[in-house]
Amino acid sequence: MTTQDTVQSPSLRSQRLNQITHEPHTRLDALVKAHAPFESRASFARFVVAQYLFQSELVSLYNDAQLNAIVPDLCARCRAEAAKADLADLDTDVPAPVAGAVNNPGKPQALGWLFVSEGSKLGAAFLIKRAVGLGLSETFGARHLGEPAGGRAQGWKSFVKTLDGLSLSAEEEAELDKGAIDAFNRFTVLLEQAYATTPEIA
Numbered sequence: 008m009t010t011q012d013t014v015q016s017p018s019l020r021s022q023r024l025n026q027i028t029h030e031p032h033t034r035l036d037a038l039v040k041a042h043a044p045f046e047s048r049a050s051f052a053r054f055v056v057a058q059y060l061f062q063s064e065l066v067s068l069y070n071d072a073q074l075n076a077i078v079p080d081l082c083a084r085c086r087a088e089a090a091k092a093d094l095a096d097l098d099t100d101v102p103a104p105v106a107g108a109v110n111n112p113g114k115p116q117a118l119g120w121l122f123v124s125e126g127s128k129l130g131a132a133f134l135i136k137r138a139v140g141l142g143l144s145e146t147f148g149a150r151h152l153g154e155p156a157g158g159r160a161q162g163w164k165s166f167v168k169t170l171d172g173l174s175l176s177a178e179e180e181a182e183l184d185k186g187a188i189d190a191f192n193r194f195t196v197l198l199e200q201a202y203a204t205t206p207e208i209a
């Protein structure tokens with residue numbers, strides 16, 4: 008394989024996912040920043056609403072027996088409860104579910120969603136530093152952005168190693184990619200929804 012081939016078609020599955028989600032990630036990053044979540048606790052609470060909705064939609068995937076057989080510590084990685092506790096810290100109601108949640112995806116698609124959810128813990132390292140400026144921390148208001156047990160880098164590395172080690176058909180690879188792209192689209196919808204809703208007066 009030539010160097011050029013390597014650039015055009017990454018040999019590792021996780022690298023391919025990074026590549027195909029680069030643009031949606033850049034757009035989402037800009038959208039998050041456009042909503043200025045660190046300008047006030049009220050704005051941050053809207054961001055937490057989006058995070059909570061996203062995480063709560065993924066609970067059934069994090070708890071799925073088959074997926075836990077693939078990723079052994081999967082159920083411990085879920086952040087729905089942490090996000091829910093953050094909402095309580097921020098005196099914000101638990102939002103009603105938003106139509107259009109992922110529903111019983113096949114295994115490869117589910118892994119695409121989980122790739123995005125797990126990957127978002129990397130960006131969270133930057134976000135939590137900003138949350139500290141609002142008087143929040145991984146034990147109050149910004150729990151869902153906290154360092155996972157065992158470390159952020161380690162958790163990501165082991166997830167990616169598992170993902171890269173799976174044997175998938177070409178069709179399943181396409182399903183995986185679809186799951187990852189759908190996850191970015193969904194977070195975008197939930198973020199817009201969260202900021203469109205009038206914040207509760209704390």
Ligand code: HEM
Nearest residue numbers: 025032035036039122123124126127129130131133134194
């Ligand atoms: C719902 C999904 C995601 C959201 C909402 C999200 C959001 C963000 C935001 C807002 C930042 C900027 C932090 C700052 O500059 O203060 C960021 C950075 C980052 N994100 Fe994500 N992200 C998501 C998914 C992912 C995924 C899937 C990966 C990895 C595959 C990832 C890897 C990173 C990394 C490494 C950074 C640090 C700096 C950079 O390279 O841009 N994120 N993310």
